[in-house]
Amino acid sequence: MRCLAGQDQWRQAGSGALPVAAHGVSKAALAGTPPVVADAARAADAGPRPRGEDAGLRSTGNEAGLCPLGNEAAPRSLDDEAGLRPRAGPPDEGAVLGWAELGRLMPMFLALGPAGEILATGPTLRRLLGEPPPGARFEDLFLPSRSGPGTREGGMGWLAEAKPRRLELVLAGAMPTRLRAHAVPARFALGPGWLLNLGFGLAVAEAVAGHALTDADFAPTDPTVDMLYLLEAKSAVAAELRGLALRLDSAHRAALARSLADPLTGLGNRRAFEMAFDEAIRRARRNEDAFALAHLDLDHFKQVNDAEGHAAGDRLLVAVAEILREEIRARDQAARIGGDEFVLLLRGGLGPAEAVAICERIIARIVALGETQPEGRRVSGSFGIALSRDRAPGELGGMADAADRALYASKAAGRGVVTLAAPLARDGRGEG
Amino acid sequence: MHGLVNRALQCFLRDTYPPQVWRDLASELGIGRDGFEAMLDYPEPLARRFLALAADRLGKPDLVLLEDLGAYLVGREAIRRLLRFGGSSYPDFLLSLEDLPDRVALALPELRLPALAVRAVAGGHYRVTVAPAADGTLPPELVTPVLAGLLRAMADDYGALVFLDFATLADGGAEIALVLLEDRYAPGRGFRLAATVA
Numbered sequence: 001m002r003c004l005a006g007q008d009q010w011r012q013a014g015s016g017a018l019p020v021a022a023h024g025v026s027k028a029a030l031a032g033t034p035p036v037v038a039d040a041a042r043a044a045d046a047g048p049r050p051r052g053e054d055a056g057l058r059s060t061g062n063e064a065g066l067c068p069l070g071n072e073a074a075p076r077s078l079d080d081e082a083g084l085r086p087r088a089g090p091p092d093e094g095a096v097l098g099w100a101e102l103g104r105l106m107p108m109f110l111a112l113g114p115a116g117e118i119l120a121t122g123p124t125l126r127r128l129l130g131e132p133p134p135g136a137r138f139e140d141l142f143l144p145s146r147s148g149p150g151t152r153e154g155g156m157g158w159l160a161e162a163k164p165r166r167l168e169l170v171l172a173g174a175m176p177t178r179l180r181a182h183a184v185p186a187r188f189a190l191g192p193g194w195l196l197n198l199g200f201g202l203a204v205a206e207a208v209a210g211h212a213l214t215d216a217d218f219a220p221t222d223p224t225v226d227m228l229y230l231l232e233a234k235s236a237v238a239a240e241l242r243g244l245a246l247r248l249d250s251a252h253r254a255a256l257a258r259s260l261a262d263p264l265t266g267l268g269n270r271r272a273f274e275m276a277f278d279e280a281i282r283r284a285r286r287n288e289d290a291f292a293l294a295h296l297d298l299d300h301f302k303q304v305n306d307a308e309g310h311a312a313g314d315r316l317l318v319a320v321a322e323i324l325r326e327e328i329r330a331r332d333q334a335a336r337i338g339g340d341e342f343v344l345l346l347r348g349g350l351g352p353a354e355a356v357a358i359c360e361r362i363i364a365r366i367v368a369l370g371e372t373q374p375e376g377r378r379v380s381g382s383f384g385i386a387l388s389r390d391r392a393p394g395e396l397g398g399m400a401d402a403a404d405r406a407l408y409a410s411k412a413a414g415r416g417v418v419t420l421a422a423p424l425a426r427d428g429r430g431e432g
Numbered sequence: 433m434h435g436l437v438n439r440a441l442q443c444f445l446r447d448t449y450p451p452q453v454w455r456d457l458a459s460e461l462g463i464g465r466d467g468f469e470a471m472l473d474y475p476e477p478l479a480r481r482f483l484a485l486a487a488d489r490l491g492k493p494d495l496v497l498l499e500d501l502g503a504y505l506v507g508r509e510a511i512r513r514l515l516r517f518g519g520s521s522y523p524d525f526l527l528s529l530e531d532l533p534d535r536v537a538l539a540l541p542e543l544r545l546p547a548l549a550v551r552a553v554a555g556g557h558y559r560v561t562v563a564p565a566a567d568g569t570l571p572p573e574l575v576t577p578v579l580a581g582l583l584r585a586m587a588d589d590y591g592a593l594v595f596l597d598f599a600t601l602a603d604g605g606a607e608i609a610l611v612l613l614e615d616r617y618a619p620g621r622g623f624r625l626a627a628t629v630a
Contacts, residue, residue, distance in 0.1 A: 209626030229517040233539030244471045
């Protein structure tokens with residue numbers, strides 16, 4: 001934008017008579033066309049903002065917008081405001097651009113006079129602001145956002161500093177849209193002032209929805225519409241990926257559950273038991289929970305299986321599993337770890353009498369199933385129990401063996417019996 | 433091939449035909465009832481077999497099935513919206529088709545469409561050229577009929593009246609010839625940039 005004045009010129013412009021357009025078409029347009037002068041006079045009187053048929057822009061004096069820089073402007077230094085004007089070549093004659101053209105190029109532009117009075121606005125910005133009331137000033141319509149330099153609270157100090165800057169703003173009014181602005185000092189036909197280009201930054205989706213903007217409201221070079229497209233496309237992709245993650249997670253959980261379940265009885269399998277046992281040991285070591293490990297082996301099961309077939313054996317195992325499920329408490333866990341071998345993990349720090357009572361109830365119910373082997377002996381169960389409270393923390397891993405030995409003691413004692421492993425002295429001696 | 437292709441066909445079948453159609457095809461393909469995952473890749477022969485089985489089962493030529501799929505995609509609001517970002521009128525939308533592969537790549541870098549070229553010929557005639565398959569792009573013979581169905585359905589969406597036909601080209605690409613009979617034949621459906629209004 002070669003039409004933008006540098007700091008030095010702006011100061012010069014602000015300090016005295018307007019050094020507008022000393023030559024060329026702009027001279028004729030600006031100095032020689034009465035309507036422009038009239039318009040300028042109206043604006044200076046804080047009269048109505050320039051209006052016109054072209055989307056609210058002034059209809060007369062198309063060159064009332066940005067004006068060329070006169071040759072009389074002070075020599076420019078090459079090191080300020082990089083990019084705002086060419087660094088070499090013929091004298092900079094700037095550009096003559098009407099508000100309407102400027103509005104097409106920058107639909108969110110805002111032209112301010114030196115004290116922040118609103119001179120003109122781009123068509124899209126007008127959709128946000130509505131028609132600014134006559135004499136409206138920048139600080140009436142915008143609030144500073146964050147602690148950014150800006151408006152009411154921060155004052156309008158930046159207006160005096162005459163250097164380009166970035167402003168973070170919030171639209172005053174019913175819909176507090178966040179806006180980002182780039183403000184540069186400028187010289188208009190009306191005199192010196194500021195040219196601001198506004199944008200939505202990250203609040204774009206909200207702003208577009210709230211103000212019902214369409215793609216016609218954005219300049220063709222503005223990536224806003226592409227950004228909205230991308231936002232929507234990526235949201236759709238993210239939703240699909242989230243769905244995939246959920247489906248994979250539930251498949252993973254189902255696979256894990258299957259890998260820990262005994263397919264016949266639905267109880268935990270040996271792996272499930274080992275995991276639960278390890279966890280129970282960890283908790284017992286941390287003194288969070290004492291537990292009992294009860295090992296059950298069915299008596300005379302093999303004969304039933306051999307004589308009546310696997311289907312009968314399986315039915316019996318399912319019936320026993322059902323009894324275990326009903327007799328243990330919610331916090332306990334039952335697993336089938338072999339053909340007719342089950343283990344119970346009884347949690348909650350129960351005492352030996354309680355553990356034995358549970359096991360005896362189970363034996364009674366197994367007997368009550370009424371299953372007999374060919375020689376007429378009732379199918380029953382033998383239990384061996386080990387309690388974590390009977391052992392030192394370092395000896396808890398031996399509970400499985402202890403329960404197993406107690407189980408064999410039950411078998412030796414004539415089956416249908418519950419045997420409690422003898423307490424292991426807390427000093428680690430005297431296994432029972 | 434990108435799972436989205438299989439997934440699209442699966443959703444089309446599931447939403448359009450009796451449930452038994454998809455169930456039979458799924459079991460014949462040896463894929464679970466849940467079918468294809470849009471975000472995973474599948475071998476291309478599987479996609480082609482799926483298409484052949486579906487066309488056979490429905491007693492339709494492949495091309496017709498793919499064209500119906502294109503129209504179905506426009507019926508999905510999310511996809512319709514993404515397409516409408518292409519332009520505010522149907523001619524704009526047509527001209528924006530050249531951007532379509534890039535737009536798709538913005539959303540899904542792994543889904544590569546063949547290059548598209550759009551030429552406006554005199555008197556509302558347009559030619560959309562689908563480039564021959566390049567490494568990793570979806571094959572033109574699958575893309576073109578879907579695109580044709582999509583262009584037809586988008587014409588309805590914009591309220592335009594079009595006539596179109598497509599053919600494969602000697603170089604392995606394809607071409608869609610489209611006549612825009614009327615730009616604003618019917619009111620068309622609305623489109624707002626923002627999906628929800630605050």
